[in-house]
Amino acid sequence: MADTVAVVVTTGSLPIFRPNISPANGRLKLKTVKFSVSLSLTSRRSEQKPTATSVSEDGLFEKKHEPETVPKRYGDSEIEQRLSLKDYFQLSKDLIRSDGGPPRWFSPLECGSRLNNSPLLLFLPGIDGAGLGLILHHERLGEIFDIWCLHIPVMDRTPFTDLVKLVERTVKSENYRSPNRPIYLVGESLGGCLALAVAALNPDIDLILILANPATCFGKSQLQPLIPILAVMPEQLHLSLPYVLSLMTGDPLRMMRATVEKGLTPLQTVEELSQGVVALSSYLSVLADILPRETLLWKLQMLKSASEFANSRLHAVKAQTLVLSSGRDQLLPSLEESERLRWALPNCQIRKFNDSGHFLFLEDGVDLVTIIKGASFYRRARWLDYVSDYFPPDPSEFKRIYEPYRWMETATCPVMLSTLESGKIVRGFEGIPSEGPVVFVGYHMLLGLELVPLVSHFWLERNIVLRGIAHPMMFMKLREGKLPDLSSYDTFRVMGAVPVSGVNFFRLLSSKSHVLLYPGGMREALHRKGEEYKLFWPEQSEFVRMAARFGAKIIPFGVVGEDDFGQVFLDYDDLMKIPYFKAEIEDLTEEAVKLRTDIDGDVGNQDVHLPIVLPKLPGRFYFFFGKPIETEGRKQELRSREKAHELYMEVKSEVESCIAYLKEKRENDPYRSIFPRLIYQATHGFDSEVPTFEL
Incomplete structure (x- = not known):
């Protein structure tokens, strides 16, 4: 098993978590032990003993590096004990039992074995200072990051400038x-100001900032009036403050609603709600210990100075920044x-969580790894590589992504057909090669309606991630305006979409993806009236020679069903005749990256617009994957432009033939309409496969 280094720094007796690993299966079980050292550095290897190093005067540690071993694949870990909000409360109690000392870094043991060349992630805590704010995310973050968390002891009075x-x-070292x-630098609240300050002072270092509800707006906070009150408040009245500060954990009603929506049995729901109520009530006493009156007063004064410090230096921040903001x-x-x-x-994106409270990372349903991947913020070098820096979703991640789109499965009940080497047509993906490189080339239905069932079925049935070549406007905008926010496309990026470019296509093929x-691109997906199932491909053979270079199999496919789902009411030509829509289309097009600017006609750069579509009673989607076309051994032959x-x-x-086959065959499908399908599923079970036409 690969190394996972865990570090706990203390000047006295402090409970830490040391792994107890079963040699048989390598699964981690957490065990609390008492340990009194200056620094403990524990390696999660079943055959190695813990090692130790010294602590420097400034509270930093120096790690003894050992030879790297082969890391486990991302998402492979089996979590035997999943941490929760209750664990955060308990671990916070354990941490504040320390007898003080300067601020220091620690690496949580449950972070797991990370990948080679994982970037360093420094977590900068909020007003609590415990450093455990990412506890619900340690397991997954630890697989792709080297995580250090900053712990500020309760009685510590280090000024903000010294924390900076x-x-x-640490950053320079x-x-x-x-x-x-x-x-x-992942900072919440106070930690957000700290991250911005460090970035402003080090513009030449490659920093990536992730700021959760940063306290740069402390001047408008409801906490600011507490500063003069706390200065004169009797000690006995301070006991009521934890109740006010418990709002930081989020909306209790939202937490209860999230529990109910998990789909547990009534008994399990009641049990989990009861545990949540007990955990929240216990947090009041924990807050009272973490933030006694004098500490709270000190932290609030620090928030004020931190906000002023960071705001005065925002102009110097050049780092790539992702701001996470809570609506409640x-x-x-x-x-x-x-x-x-x-x-x-200058280089900032935001993601909004309208139903979340101040402590965003402690709320159920918020997954920091998915957020980072969705925003294309994970990279291991100076420049993002959409191929080598990509990690497919794990099962739980895919489930969260797929659930909002399950209605499409019910509405369209897709039929998937593939072709064996013998030419026989079968239902399912038996004719699809498991090993890449494979290039699926097909027809882009109206508004790209086929994407969700197509990508999800490949993932669910064959554990294959389809790396879609997508329009660059899903990854960047030339300027802010009327185009959808980039967050609208986070799901596509998590599922493997990459911006169209020859370099990305080359890298995907070289990685056997x-x-x-879709050669027809946006022109095909935003077609006019009467252009259903018509291909709009450029004249140049854009992908053939690249596929031959890697011996990739080319699988042509067709898909039909858009005309049973909706009908174009106002297309591009209609909209351009209306002054309001014409102006909107021109504005949208100016914001998007241009493609195929050297090609004239229909397949050239397409104006960005959204046709107005009248919905129909849902029919059915049909996919037909033709026989794979081999390019192995044809590299020299296909260098010829004519070949x-x-x-x-x-x-x-072949794509046109697949479409024609489906259009003809679907006429004989007794379950093409939604009502016969629903009746069939009601009598045979909603998870049963609905029959279709005879093959």
């Missing part, structure tokens, strides 16, 4: 050690602040 120096020293890897933050106006930061910082390609064009036209003809 501490983090800055680690950048010197690994200059080609980025360093992530009772302590800070976080939604408003995220918009201000987006305009103030299954690539999804490559012949194969290109063969692929196009």
Whole structure:
């Protein structure tokens, strides 16, 4: 098993978590032990003993590096004990039993064995200072990051500027050690100000900031009036403050609703709700211990100075930044602040969580790994590589992504057909090669309606991730305006979409991926009236020679069903005749990256617009994957433009044949309409496969 280093720094007796690993299966079981050292550095190897190192005067540690071993694959870990909000409360109690000392870094043991060349992630805590704010995310984050968390003891009174120096020293030291890897600063509240301050002072270091409800808007906070009150408040009245500060954990009603929506049995739901109520009530006493009056007063004063310090230096921040803002933050106006930061910082994106409270990372249903991947913020070098930096979703991640789209499965009940090497047509994906590289080349239905069932069925039935070649406007905008926010496309990026480019296509094929390609692009997906199932492909054989270079199999496919789902009411030509829509289309097109600018006619750069479609009573989607076309051994042959064009036209003809086959065959499907399908499922079970036409 690969190394996972866990570090706990203390100056006294402090409970830490040491792994107890079964040699038989390598699964981790957490066990609490008492340990009194200056620093404990424990390696999660079943045959190695813990090692130790010394602590420097500034509270930093130096790690003894050992030879790297082969890491486990991302998402492979079996979590035997999943941490929860209750664990956060308990571990916070354990941490504050320390007898003080300076701020220090620690690496949680449950972070797991990370990948080679994982970037460093420094977690900068909020007002609590415990450093456990990412506890619900440690397991997954630890697989792709080297995580250090900053712990600020309860009685510590280190000024904000000295905290900045501490983090800055760490950043400079680690950048010197690994200059080609980025360093992530994940800060919540106070930690957000700390991250911005460090980034402003180090513009030449490759930093990536992830800020959760940063306290840069403390001047507008409901906490600011507490400063003069706390200064004169009798000690006995302080006991009521934890109740106010418990709002930081989020909306209790939302937590209860999230529990109910899990689909548990009534008994399990009642049990989980009861445990949640007990955990929340216990947090009041934990907060009283973490934030006694004098500590709370100190932290609030620090928030004020931190906000002023960070805001005065925003102009110097060059780092790539992702701001996460909660809509129900009772302590800070976080939604408003995220918009201000987006305009103030040159390289900033935001993600909004309208139903969440101040402590975003402690809320059920918020997955930081998915957020980072969806925003295309995970990279292990100075530049993002959409192939080598990509990790497929794990089962739980895919489930969260897929659930909102399950209605499409019910509405369209897709039929998947593939072709064996013998030419026999079968239902399912038996004719699809398991090993890549494979290029799926097909027809793009109206509005790309086929994408959800297509990608999800490949993942569910064959564990294949289709890496879609997508329009660049899903990844960047030339300017802010009327185009959908980039967050609208997070799901596509998590599921493997990459921006169209020759370099990305090359890298996908070289990594033996299954690539999804639509030569018709946006022109095909936004077609006019009467253009259903018509291909709009460029004349050039754009992908054939590249596929031959890697010996990739080309699988032509057709899909039909859009005309049973909706009908174009106003198309591009209609909209351009209406002044209001014409102006909107021109504005949208100016914001998007241009493609195929050197091609004239229909397949050239397409204006960005959204046709108005009248919905129909849902019919059924049909997919037909033709016989794989081999390019292995044809690299020299297909260097000829004429030969490559012949194969290109063969692929196009096969796609048209697949569409024609489906259009003819679906006429004999007794379950083409939604009502016969629902009746069948009601009598045979809603998980049963609905029959279709005879093959």
